[in-house]
Amino acid sequence: MADKSQSGTLENDEFVLFYKMLTQREDVLKVFQEYSDGQKLSQSNLEDFLREEQLEGGDIQLHAKQLIECYEPSDKGRMNAMTFDGFLMYLGSAEGSIFNPQRRGIFQDMTQPLCHYFISSSHNTYLMEDQLRGQSSVEGYIRALNRGCRCVEVDCWDGANGEPIVYHGHTFTSKILFKDVVSAVGNYAFKVSQYPVILSIENHCSVEQQRVMAHHLNHILGDRLLKTILDGKTPIRLPSPEKSKQRLSKELSDCVVYCKSVHFTSFKHSRIHSKFYEVASFTESKARKHLREAGAEFVHHNSRQLSRVYPSGFRTDSSNFNPQEMWNAGCQIVALNFQTAGEGMDVNDGLFSQNGCCGYVLKPSFMREADIRFDPEMPQKRDDYHPVVLTIQVISGQQLPKVNIKEDSIVDPLVRVEVHGVPMDQAKQETRYIENNGFNPMWYDTLHFTIHTPELAMVRFVVEDYDKTSKNDFVGQYTLPLSCMQQGTFKNAERISFFFKLCLHSNQQDGEEDRTS
Template sequence: MFAFEFLRTMLYFLFVMTLFYAGSQGDDNLQAMLVGAMMRKIKSRNWKKQRYFKLEDDFMTIWYQSKKAVSVNDVEAVREGHQSEVLLSIADEFPPDRCFTLVFRGRRGNLDLVAESAEEAQSWIWGMRKLIENVENMGEREKLDQWIGEWFKKADKNNDGRMNFKEVQDLLKMMNVDMNEHHAHHLFTMADKSQSGTLENDEFVLFYKMLTQREDVLKVFQEYSDGQKLSQSNLEDFLREEQLEGGDIQLHAKQLIECYEPSDKAKRMNAMTFDGFLMYLGSAEGSIFNPQRRGIFQDMTQPLCHYFISSSHNTYLMEDQLRGQSSVEGYIRALNRGCRCVEVDCWDGANGEPIVYHGHTFTSKILFKDVVSAVGNYAFKVSQYPVILSIENHCSVEQQRVMAHHLNHILGDRLLKTILDGKTPIRLPSPEDLKGKILVKAKKDGGLEQSLSGVVEDSLNGEVSDEDEAAEIDENHPHHESIHRRLKELSDCVVYCKSVHFTSFKHSRIHSKFYEVASFTESKARKHLREAGAEFVHHNSRQLSRVYPSGFRTDSSNFNPQEMWNAGCQIVALNFQTAGEGMDVNDGLFSQNGCCGYVLKPSFMREADIRFDPEMPQKRDDYHPVVLTIQQLPKVNIKEDSIVDPLVRVEVHGVPMDQAKQETRYIENNGFNPMWYDTLHFTIHTPELAMVRFVVEDYDKTSKNDFVGQYTLPLSCMQQGYRHIHLLSKDGTSIPPSSLFVYLRIKHLE
């Protein structure tokens, strides 16, 4: 057993002045950014202020007036022109060639800027893109070097490029190390090779290596090595016996040495040193997530109803659903996270233009046409598989005509208007069949059969939206029933996703069509799951179901989607703008299969002749429970201004029999490199549906523990052996180099 994080050879943060600086010497854009520029920061049409922006010498920080800074690590993308609502609002004042937007990771708001000239804007746009590219191309070693450099800069208060012992003590506190002063001074003296009373460059690296050295790591290395190096044969043994890797082990070991061994001499000997071993353990290949499941590996040719589909509720909202802001940014962010089903609540607006907002509330309003444009622009940026527009239609016939016009005019050929082969189908098409297509889910007059014959008339029947139907059950739901004519042009936009009212599973078995979609509130879905779980699963093997949060969740909180996936529900719609357990589990499921937004359901949920009951998984014919064992949960965490008492909670989310939580003890005053000599065991009855969530918290005796980081993934994507778990923030963004290190085993229950 061992507990170690990211230690490896390094050249301190000089990489910042080499990797970035060398790559920027001939880059005029970055040189201009180093000089800096006056630009307008725009928050609204009425808030426009001049600020001086400048790239710092570390090529990682943008400083601007008021002593604020932007880390390049936090910037996800740069948008040119009027590509935000804020910049669109001032489009009449500033031309698009002077405007650009910095888009941040997670849920942080964008930074909208207007340069003094088009040339200056282009310098910053291309310069920022270059910096983002540099960050994305960093290896683990460079990322660690950068991280060390950032801490060095924080601790070097007088900016003289060296640290005295007082600065080192401050640094240890910032890094969550509550170290005995005598021991800290001893390490400081050992690292001070120049005997100058300060640490600089490689001396600081040496200090850091001594600080993070762990004997138990060395013990594992020595178990398979001659004490100095792992031969290729030794490494093969480690990969086979500890990491339980299959395939061509010999080739893999050779590739690992070539990729991660820093010593050319060791490479020539086909060997791996301790530092190379550590670099491998900290790499993507050494992580808990199986790299073979990162890309698209599943069969994408099965009917849509055979997949879980990443889905958003109230996609237009950025905050709560009573007074929150509506924004097209909600659609952009959801689609960029791989979401494949977005919701559009449509109401009559001024000047004949339909609007989108949470009806009968004080949420702000946006134009339907702007939503459609955003979907058209971003639908296929991260995934080519189909996007479903779940439309809640509360509009008059006149404005429905405008809706139909916008859908057709803006989306063009991307909008699916007819069945794929011109013949009456017998099942839903596959994600592969529908690549690059946008589907509308809404009410429809008649079915596919009548549409093909062309005999459908305008409907005069009362229409009730999905959420209004649920309101018949949930009397406290804020929406009112809306009855109006339905326009044929809008009805014709619906092909494979016709919204229908759900009566019963028996009624569906006899009368339902494969292209009909029923929607359920979370409470109604739970009731069906409790009373007729096997029937619910069977229903979802034939057609799509959508589940969305209760109307009582006015704060836009989320339920845990796992319980709905247990019933085979495909479109489990969550509030993407709200961080927490629900979105963690959702992100975890869809982090596999290329993050394409579609995950194939287990075979026992797809086959009509199998009756799987999530309440009684042991009755499956192919019932094969497993035991998950997790040993040694060390971690590294960065949390300024306090020394944390970290503990780790491991949660299993799955069928009811598999729901479980276990915690390690907390380690007092060590948030930097604690070790837990704990072993956790979980028996998992339906491993195909199980999600595992690792949560790190700062233990507090008197109040609720503080959240530090988490990571969630499907059990089926786990690699066994000694593995890193790279922690994510509450927003789901990475927080390097914070991670756990675990030893995992998954065995069939005897």
Template structure:
């Protein structure tokens, strides 16, 4: 059961971590406190406490740590760089939106012990199979409940533990299983016996029912039984079904005897159904599968708003960590708000607010380092420029010297282009989006007049203007919105190639006068107005030009608008506050979870053509319209996490399936709720939808804890593109509010898509 314990033997770093180390926890230049850190014997938990606070201590799981950064790689550690050398400093980066932990060891050797030890533990976890992960998860619960640390639990202790694990069950049944698991006949379970007990407890009647329906003898699935199941239920390709059946037995069947018989046991069948191959998301579409040679404007692009902010837009901290997190999530368009700073160095923060400030050059360095770690495809740097000409020149200098060849400084062939290059052609390039003096043609032909090089609006968005547009009328705001035009430096202008920011007049004006490389930005309310007035025109505009839509200035809490209605118009750059969890970011994560998570998703064919009209309000008017029926039987859920901290409470779960797409497709339906069972609730409830524009639809599965007296509590969710769904019996592996895995929580469903006549 202790899967990771073998890691300790012979590893000096882990041995040292188990003994423990006193290190400084750093929160700011002035907040530096000593804490005693040590790795627990389970090799899964880090325990730490202050020497002064007596018994008070905290813990975190190694599985919560995503990465370890060495040296001064955070603003906090940079701020104390003069006090502590980099070889004693490191940062633990947590998954989701949890703040990082900055630490300083007493020596470089102690720092290396923790850096190497943590990396080894993270690597071990990543290499664990699902079965080992489950054993580890059960073991974690056992240790949590084993209050006296004697490695044994009697039946009463086990009952308390089951409650903690979200299990409300028949006491007689639980006791019978307890006695069967107590192989040593001591009246208590040791850790391995508890794993056996848990596995008996979690036998899947729902899966057994499916297994027996297709099994010839009720004991196993022969090769032909499995082929029939894959063909009839899973709708796998008939031509490869025989080969696939053999591969599944080879890969997932734990019994050598069954393998020899070319058969699959119930255990192998369950392991297959729980695996990525058996999940709701078609594995092929999780890889890079789309044509990446289309013009840039033919793709939806994962995009962030106010990327430097970690919290709200009035007082929250600014940090380069915002850029690192967004880029590591596959974001391909980040935003930077630049203002004049002291000592001639431009700064980044949310203007006219109390958000903290960071240096522009640090943002550019971070971009250079992290831009292409997750995806090779181009990154757009959307710049809000409020700087003087002098500091604009400094910005241009930093962009050129820090980014070097990564910064796109000219068209790819140095000729005047007639359309966008593709993501494939722009691999490894950073494109600056901002104001530009004259056109691309002028700068390429060298015809620009020196006198003309320092005029025009510098900033694309203006916070005051956008608030004014959202109906908050105020003379002072309007006065600030109409401030005099600033000057633009030629050096910064020259860094803008394919993304020249321009003011939008009308779709007709753009059709007649705009160049393909001119991009307009709209607040969400302006975009909605255009969608209502001329949806089909909006789609056509986006078939030839880039558009960016960003949240209203009234969203001071960094909340988000629903991106789906903007994707319905073909808008490529739908900028969201990545730091804010919720439905909107679930949809963004869902859309961009396909195509290798590269941050680019090809728009449907009917949204890319200039000779066709698609109106999202009337999807049935397009060529090739074929509505689909989508039927979901929600069968069961497994090991849902507790949402209420009271030990006595157990979840009353229900499942909601939401369809997000064109207005005609927007729908949601729910199962009934199950009393007191977050452990293995069973529904067998069927939900039905009609999908009119399947290429644009996203499906979101949500589990909530029913509460008749107050708002339902969120338990977990999973969102994916409708076009990526695998049919048949599938597991949906649930994610937390932050989008991180909550293994082993899952839903078991049956899905069927059919054409409507």
């Protein structure tokens, strides 16, 4: 159609025509025409769009002017209006993203005790594959640290020639040198985040090789290794992630100075006897049992001390549990197999995509204060209980990839929206599927969710290729905290490239006025 000259090639204007045909957006054009004169959006028109569709407040006049100056490609248009091309560029930019740009960088208080943060954490970090025969590699540490992980695990055993080794003991996983792990941690610990790294060591070494471990830690890390109590003062609580005036790393020494591993007896025993610097570890099944039987006590325990949760030993395939249920209890160090993609890592990546991807996310205030008893099983008992209604209209998708290797394969896409949070908030809804259209499917389907604890809720968007006779094929996903979502129309869920309309408002309770949140 674009080859007007019928030469078999696209020349000059023909290529421009081809590009416009390829990127034509009927969904965006529909909104553009609604607010414009058909040719351009005046600044006043754009202000109306920002106010009515994007639900923006503040100085809308200034923001509209800035958007025109930033995204309008035409010099003439930049005077006081935005053409369709500029409108399309704006909606596809970071400002048009579902993720609130104000929550991209570090915006949280970073001066609170470590136990007040969720900490991005890895399990058996050295493994690249399964738990029985998988390859061990320092690359596992490099990848985890480059994803903002702030707690990595090292299983240490006696090795040949007096050199400690790292591997999954009593299995057929390959072995790497402890000193190589320490070097990798030293080189990559602060490439992505300036905040402390906790080195969780499972030590099976003899006294002689423990001395070698200490030598490597001191020799390789040098003054980046924290060896003494901060400021030389007797500590009364865990330190915060913030050491802005000191060039110190906390790889292993957090576990020695501030994170002494102890056996967990009971919440009552911990309340009476435990010290603030002690940390207890739980398998996922034990943590789940405590959460089920004494959820409020678990949350209260974690307002004072660190807890670490790790995958069950039965997960020999390196699969993951969903970390959300452990965050619901306030557990800070929820260790996952970073090498295994799937729902668990999607939710983990989503939580830690905020706050500068620094690996630390401040817990909600009701999980940090000792005089509050928050029970994730009964969130409606909170004094400040305010559920919200999340309304999402899934509008369209663009250029979704084929997932079947057959040459003539075309996807039948559907979008599933999942809410991960406290048990009352766990929910899934999906659109209808669009038959044989992965290029520009359009749904205009609306989904509604009531969310009782919005501070803990994660929202996951999944695109699948519908199949009548077998399991749907995965196409893509995007996950982020509810608290980081922008309201409005045409919010781009980045990695899977579809647009939707989002509205969030308080659910009317006890005669209160309905209001925008």
